[in-house]
Amino acid sequence: MRRITIIGTGYVGLVSGAGLSEFGHHVICSDVDKNKIKELKSGQIPIYERGLESLVKQNVAKGRLHFSWDVHKVIQDSEIIFITVGTPQGNNGESDLGAVESVAKAIGENLNGYKVICTKSTVPVGTGKWIEDIIRTIQPNADFDYVSNPEFLREGAAIKDFMHPDRVVIGTRTSKALEVMREVYRALYINETPILSTSVETAEMVKYASNAFLALKISYINEIANLCEMVGADVHEVARAMGLDGRISPKFLHPGPGFGGSCFPKDMHALVATGLKNNSPLPTIEAAIKTNVSQKTRMVGKLKRLINDLNGKTVAVLGLAFKPQTDDVREAASKVVVSELVKSGVIVHAYDPIAIENFKNHFPDINYFGSWQGAVKDADACIILTEWNEFRGMDLGELKTLMKVPIILDTKNILNIQELESLDFTYDNVGRRKSE
Ligand SMILES: NC(=O)c1ccc[n+]([C@@H]2O[C@H](COP(=O)([O-])OP(=O)(O)OC[C@H]3O[C@@H](n4cnc5c(N)ncnc54)[C@H](O)[C@@H]3O)[C@@H](O)[C@H]2O)c1
Numbered sequence: 001m002r003r004i005t006i007i008g009t010g011y012v013g014l015v016s017g018a019g020l021s022e023f024g025h026h027v028i029c030s031d032v033d034k035n036k037i038k039e040l041k042s043g044q045i046p047i048y049e050r051g052l053e054s055l056v057k058q059n060v061a062k063g064r065l066h067f068s069w070d071v072h073k074v075i076q077d078s079e080i081i082f083i084t085v086g087t088p089q090g091n092n093g094e095s096d097l098g099a100v101e102s103v104a105k106a107i108g109e110n111l112n113g114y115k116v117i118c119t120k121s122t123v124p125v126g127t128g129k130w131i132e133d134i135i136r137t138i139q140p141n142a143d144f145d146y147v148s149n150p151e152f153l154r155e156g157a158a159i160k161d162f163m164h165p166d167r168v169v170i171g172t173r174t175s176k177a178l179e180v181m182r183e184v185y186r187a188l189y190i191n192e193t194p195i196l197s198t199s200v201e202t203a204e205m206v207k208y209a210s211n212a213f214l215a216l217k218i219s220y221i222n223e224i225a226n227l228c229e230m231v232g233a234d235v236h237e238v239a240r241a242m243g244l245d246g247r248i249s250p251k252f253l254h255p256g257p258g259f260g261g262s263c264f265p266k267d268m269h270a271l272v273a274t275g276l277k278n279n280s281p282l283p284t285i286e287a288a289i290k291t292n293v294s295q296k297t298r299m300v301g302k303l304k305r306l307i308n309d310l311n312g313k314t315v316a317v318l319g320l321a322f323k324p325q326t327d328d329v330r331e332a333a334s335k336v337v338v339s340e341l342v343k344s345g346v347i348v349h350a351y352d353p354i355a356i357e358n359f360k361n362h363f364p365d366i367n368y369f370g371s372w373q374g375a376v377k378d379a380d381a382c383i384i385l386t387e388w389n390e391f392r393g394m395d396l397g398e399l400k401t402l403m404k405v406p407i408i409l410d411t412k413n414i415l416n417i418q419e420l421e422s423l424d425f426t427y428d429n430v431g432r433r434k435s436e
Pocket of ligand 1: 007008009010011012013030031032033036071084085086087099100102103120121122123151152153154155262263
């Protein structure tokens, strides 16, 4: 059992804290956001993530998981410090490392004996060295080892991903730190999880290279989908046939309205910025970013073609989260689409099973509904932007009866084309052939 402090109790910090306490460690999750810590102390979970609430509650009850806003004290009380603060996009696409810097300073000011300092936040190559320098500037004789331990969890499946990762990457400079980290993840040995030991710089690069590759696959299949529309091919059949090739794999070959989320967009920009800084540009990634931006606005163009004039029309937007099973709306396609619709004079009726509250922070003035039926009632058109199961299972007959005009844009390709046609819907999707 190790004494672990997590600094930054967001999606990654809270899931990691709950997961590490489940592994048997004594964990304190800390954050500068006092309200968040207050909520957690009173048993409320500030984010939606399947299974998180029960995991947190069980470990709090067992006395292994605690919360604190006293970042300084928790640094002193721990053996291992995980940095899990946000690293949003800053100027020129680079990561904004302001939060990481302030944590590094707090660590430098409070280090009291040997500790392992481990960054889980996604940070550009070279950040580890920079953090070490910040700490040593404050405490020249500071006794610590630095570790880069990038996190690969996916929102919506975060607990499963943390408890059963495909791999754990540990970038260290000393065998002592590597041993400590192996102990932190000992519980995973039972599943024979590959634990990869690398340099700090390599670990930092693995995270960006992985995320950018996945995002690249999405932009690629979106471009293929757009071409399928022009030549009468079906992108689902293309993607399935491609994915059966073991060298390609079927994952991340789902066309749609462009990827969003708190990671892919900003991580791609940060990787491009690192490339330019090091005189080693990444034009492939730059192109994938451009494709993604235009894919989102392309959806508005499709809707315009379906209903001609948008001005004064009522459009039901089904799905606001950047993907299902999360309440996260950061960089979601819905934000671009809703913003364009509002600009075009559309009356937006929005529904999402759990992301409405977060979306309201960005669009307080559109109309929100408690069910898809409420949102589509009397609408001139409907657009699906998140593949919630609830939308897959919609009764299309009921949908048609509720809408003023049966027009639907299914950007996630989740509805049955034959059924739409048999009900005389005017419809469109991304890259699918109309039935013949
Ligand atoms: N969300 C994901 O799916 C995911 C997956 C893998 C990696 N990551 C990376 O993990 C990092 C965190 O992402 P997230 O989605 O959990 O972010 P988040 O915004 O949900 O959480 C970050 C937390 O850090 C806190 N914070 C900021 N400054 C602080 C400080 N000085 N001291 C203490 N706490 C502070 C914030 O209040 C917030 O609660 C990012 O670098 C991200 O790229 C995220």
